[in-house]
Amino acid sequence: xxxxxxxxxxxxxxxxxxxxxxxxxxxxxxxxxxxxxxxxxxxxxxxxxxxxxxxxxxxxxxxxxxxxxxxxxxxxxxxxxxxxxxxxxxxxxxxxxxxxxxxxxxxxxxxxxxxxxxxxxxxxxxxxxxxxxxxxxxxxxxxx
Amino acid sequence: xxxxxxxxxxxxxxxxxxxxxxxxxxxxxxxxxxxxxxxxxxxxxxxxxxxxxxxxxxxxxxxxxxxxxxxxxxxxxxxxxxxxxxxxxxxxxxxxxxxxxxxxxxxxxxxxxxxxxxxxxxxxxxxxxxxxxxxxxxxxxxxxxxxxxxxxxxxxxxxxxxxxxxxxxxxxxxxxxxxxxxxxxxxxxxxxxxxxxxxxxxxxxxxxxxxxxxxxxxxxxxxxxxxxxxxxxxxxxxxxxxxxxxxxxxxxxxxxxxxxxxxxxxxxxxxxxxxxxxxxxxxxxxxxxxxxxxxxxxxxxxxxxxxxxxxxxxxxxxxxxxxxxxxxxxxxxxxxxxxxxxxxxxxxxxxxxxxxxxxxxxxxxxxxxxxxxxxxxxxxxxxxxxxxxxxxxxx
Numbered sequence: 001x002x003x004x005x006x007x008x009x010x011x012x013x014x015x016x017x018x019x020x021x022x023x024x025x026x027x028x029x030x031x032x033x034x035x036x037x038x039x040x041x042x043x044x045x046x047x048x049x050x051x052x053x054x055x056x057x058x059x060x061x062x063x064x065x066x067x068x069x070x071x072x073x074x075x076x077x078x079x080x081x082x083x084x085x086x087x088x089x090x091x092x093x094x095x096x097x098x099x100x101x102x103x104x105x106x107x108x109x110x111x112x113x114x115x116x117x118x119x120x121x122x123x124x125x126x127x128x129x130x131x132x133x134x135x136x137x138x139x140x141x142x143x144x
Numbered sequence: 145x146x147x148x149x150x151x152x153x154x155x156x157x158x159x160x161x162x163x164x165x166x167x168x169x170x171x172x173x174x175x176x177x178x179x180x181x182x183x184x185x186x187x188x189x190x191x192x193x194x195x196x197x198x199x200x201x202x203x204x205x206x207x208x209x210x211x212x213x214x215x216x217x218x219x220x221x222x223x224x225x226x227x228x229x230x231x232x233x234x235x236x237x238x239x240x241x242x243x244x245x246x247x248x249x250x251x252x253x254x255x256x257x258x259x260x261x262x263x264x265x266x267x268x269x270x271x272x273x274x275x276x277x278x279x280x281x282x283x284x285x286x287x288x289x290x291x292x293x294x295x296x297x298x299x300x301x302x303x304x305x306x307x308x309x310x311x312x313x314x315x316x317x318x319x320x321x322x323x324x325x326x327x328x329x330x331x332x333x334x335x336x337x338x339x340x341x342x343x344x345x346x347x348x349x350x351x352x353x354x355x356x357x358x359x360x361x362x363x364x365x366x367x368x369x370x371x372x373x374x375x376x377x378x379x380x381x382x383x384x385x386x387x388x389x390x391x392x393x394x395x396x397x398x399x400x401x402x403x404x405x406x407x408x409x410x411x412x413x414x415x416x417x418x419x420x421x422x423x424x425x426x427x428x429x430x431x432x433x434x435x436x437x438x439x440x441x442x443x444x445x446x447x448x449x450x451x452x453x454x455x456x457x458x459x460x461x462x463x464x465x466x467x468x469x470x471x472x473x474x475x476x477x478x479x480x481x482x483x484x485x486x487x488x489x490x491x492x493x494x495x496x497x498x499x500x501x502x503x504x505x506x507x508x509x510x511x512x513x514x515x516x517x518x519x520x521x522x523x524x525x526x527x528x529x530x531x532x533x534x535x536x537x538x539x
Contacts, residue, residue: 009271009281030406032390036274036399044407045389064394065299067291067343073283074264076276088282090292090394097404099394101282110344115299126281136281 008126008134012036014056015135020123021056022100022137028053033096057100060142061091063117064099068110078127085109089139091119105140118142147425149242150369150376151537153181153362154500157255159326159355159487166199169358169490170206170255171213177251181362182372186217188362189247192238193223194230194254194492197266206492207234210253220247228439229384229527230254231359231495232535236382238363248368254492255358262286263354275397275528282399286441287351289396291343294444298345301459303447305345307466309336311443312350312485314471319482321512324497326355327486336443350443355488359496361503377506377539379499380520381425385532387414396528415452418532419524423454426536430454433476434518435505437498439525440483450478453524453534472513480505480513495533498523502537 007015012035013022024035027042029049035057042049066089072079087104104113105122119139126136155176157169170193178185193206202209207221224233231254238250262285270276278284297303313333319325331349339349369376387395388410390402395414412420423429430453438449447461455476456464464470470478479485481501484494502521504510518539525533 009277027406032406033403042406043389043402047406065292065296067288067295067346069283069285069288069343070341073279073285074262075267076265076269076280077283079283086283088284088288088292095405097390097392098401099392100400101284101394103282110295115296 003128003133004131006132006134008136013123013137015123017123019059020121020137021059022121024055024057025052026055027051033057033098035098035100058093058095060118060120061093061100063113063115063119064090064092065115066090066104066110066113087113089113089119091139102137102139105138108141112141146366147243148366148378148380149239149363150366150378151361151499151503152183152364152369152372152376153177153179154503155180155360156324156497156500157358158324159357159490162356164257164356166196166255166257166356166358167202167209167213169257169356170210170253170360173255173358173360174210174214174251174253177360177362183249183362185214188217188219188249188251190238190241190250191219191221192234192250192252193221194234194496195223195225196256196492198259199257206253226384226531226533227527227529228489228491228494229525229531229533230492232382232525232533233384235361235379235496235499235535236384239379239382242363242365249362249364252361252363252496253358254496256490256492257356258354258490260354274399278397278399285343286396287343287346289394290351290442290445291346292394293448294345294442297444297447301462303444303462305337306333307447307462308345308350308443309333310465311440311446312336314465315440315479315483315485318472318480318513319486322482322486325482325486326488346442346444352441352484353488355490357487357490357493359493359500361496361499375539377503377537379535380428380538381422381536383418383421383425383532383534385417385421386530388417395530414532415448415526418526419453419522419534422522422534422536426538428520428536432520433522435477435480435502435515435521437479437481437483437501437521437523440479440485443485446478446483449524453522472515477515480510480515495523495525495535498525499535499537506537506539
C-alpha cells in the first residue's frame with residue numbers, strides 16, 4: 001500500500017508537486033518578507049505593521065554558498081541507514097532579498113554546486129515511517 | 145567618569161573531557177581567580193554566573209550553584225544565558241554593578257561539562273523551536289553553518305583549503321605550552337588536510353570540539369584595585385550588541401536571513417558591529433590592539449574575524465595569516481592561547497577564558513607564548529540567537 005505523503009512540517013510549503021513553493025508572509029506596510037512566516041508584527045523596527053499576509057516565495061534563486069553533512073546529524077534528524085552524505089545550499093531569492101537554506105535534491109554532491117548557480121524548489125522525501133512519507137523542500141539545479 | 149573596572153584576578157580549570165560535574169570546574173577556576181586577586185572569597189559581594197543548558201537545574205542557576213559550592217556568604221548573585229556569549233553577559237552585569245556603585249568586588253564564573261560529538265538541541269517534539277527544527281528538517285548542525293561561511297570565503301576571495309588549514313597549524317603551535325589547553329600537539333598542514341571531511345570544505349581538525357572546562361575573573365572598582373595593586377589590567381569596554389534589521393547573513397539556528405525587501409541593509413554588518421561598539425566605548429581602534437582572542441569555531445571563521453574586528457579589509461585575511469602577522473611575534477597575534485582549536489568549547493566559560501588570556505598577556509605572565517609589550521587586546525565572540533560579545537582589556 002502506498003504511504004501517505006505528509007509534510008514534515010505543517011504550513012511551510014505548498015504540496016503542489018509540479019511547482020511547489022515555500023510559504024512565507026509579506027508585510028503590507030514595508031514589503032518585508034518572512035520565512036518561516038511571521039504572523040504577529042513586522043520585524044522591521046521602523047515599520048511595526050501587523051498587516052502580514054501569506055505569500056508563496058520565489059521558486060527559483062541562486063546559490064549563495066553550500067556545504068554538506070559527511071556524517072549523520074544527531075536526532076531529531078532521522079538519517080537513513082546506511083547514511084549517505086548530502087549537500088545543503090543557502091539560496092538567494094532576488095525578489096525577496098533573502099537567503100533560504102535547504103537540502104540539495106537528487107544526491108547532487110558539493111562538486112556539482114557553485115555560487116551563483118540557479119536552483120529551483122522541489123519536494124522530496126525527508127524520512128519515512130510505516131504509514132507516511134514525510135516531505136520536505138529541497139533545492140535542485142535548473143541546469144540538471 | 146571612567147567606565148573602567150579592574151581585573152584583579154583570573155583563573156581557569158584545564159580543558160578536557162574529565163567526566164565530572166561542571167560545578168567542580170567552576171569552583172577550581174573561581175578559587176584560582178580569588179587567590180590570584182589576593183582577596184578572600186568572603187570579600188566577594190556579587191557573583192555573576194554564565195549559565196549552561198546541559199547540566200540540569202544547577203546549570204540554569206549557575207551563580208548560586210557556584211556560591212553554594214564555595215560556601216554561602218550571602219553574596220548577591222545573577223545568572224545569565226547568551227549561548228556562547230553567556231560569559232560576556234556575566235562580565236557585563238558584574239561590571240555594571242561595580243560601575244553603578246552597587247558593589248566593589250565581583251566574581252564572574254562560567255563552566256561546562258559538554259557532551260561528546262555534535263551539539264544537539266534539547267529533546268522532545270518541539271516544533272516551535274527553531275533550534276530543534278533546523279536539526280529535524282535540514283540536519284543543519286553547527287558545522288553546516290561554519291561550512292557555508294568557509295565556502296563563501298572561497299567563492300568570494302579564492303581562499304583555499306590550505307589557507308584554512310594554516311590557521312589550525314598556527315593555533316596548535318600557539319597552544320602547545322598552555323597548561324589549560326586540551327590539545328597540546330603541533331600539526332603540519334598535511335596532518336590537517338588528511339583529517340576526515342565533516343562539512344565541506346571543513347575537516348575534523350578545523351572544527352571546534354566540545355569540552356569540559358571553566359574560567360573565572362575577579363572584577364573590582366578602580367578604587368578597590370588601587371588598594372591591592374599598583375598597575376591593574378582593566379576592562380575598557382564590553383559589547384553585548386544584537387544585530388540590526390535586516391540581518392542579511394544567515395546565522396545559526398535560522399532557516400533564512402532577514403529580507404532586505406522593505407528596509408536598507410545596515411552599513412555595519414552584525415559581526416563588524418560587535419567590536420565596533422567596544423572600540424567606540426574604549427576610545428581605541430583596531431590599530432591600538434596588541435593582540436586578539438577570536439572565536440575560531442572553525443579555522444576559516446578565524447579569517448572572517450580578522451576582517452570583522454578591523455585588523456584588515458574584507459578579502460585580506462589570508463594575506464595577514466600567511467605573512468605571519470597573526471602569529472606570536474607578528475604584528476597582532478590572534479589566539480595566542482591556542483583558541484578554540486586547542487581548547488574546544490565549554491560554552492559559558494568561553495568569553496571569560498578569552499579575557500583570562502588577554503590578562504595574562506598584558507601582565508606579562510603568559511610564559512613561552514608571551515607577546516612582548518602587549519598593552520591592549522580585544523576579544524570577539526558570538527552566541528546563537530544574535531548575541532554579540534566583545535571585551536577590550538588594557539593596561
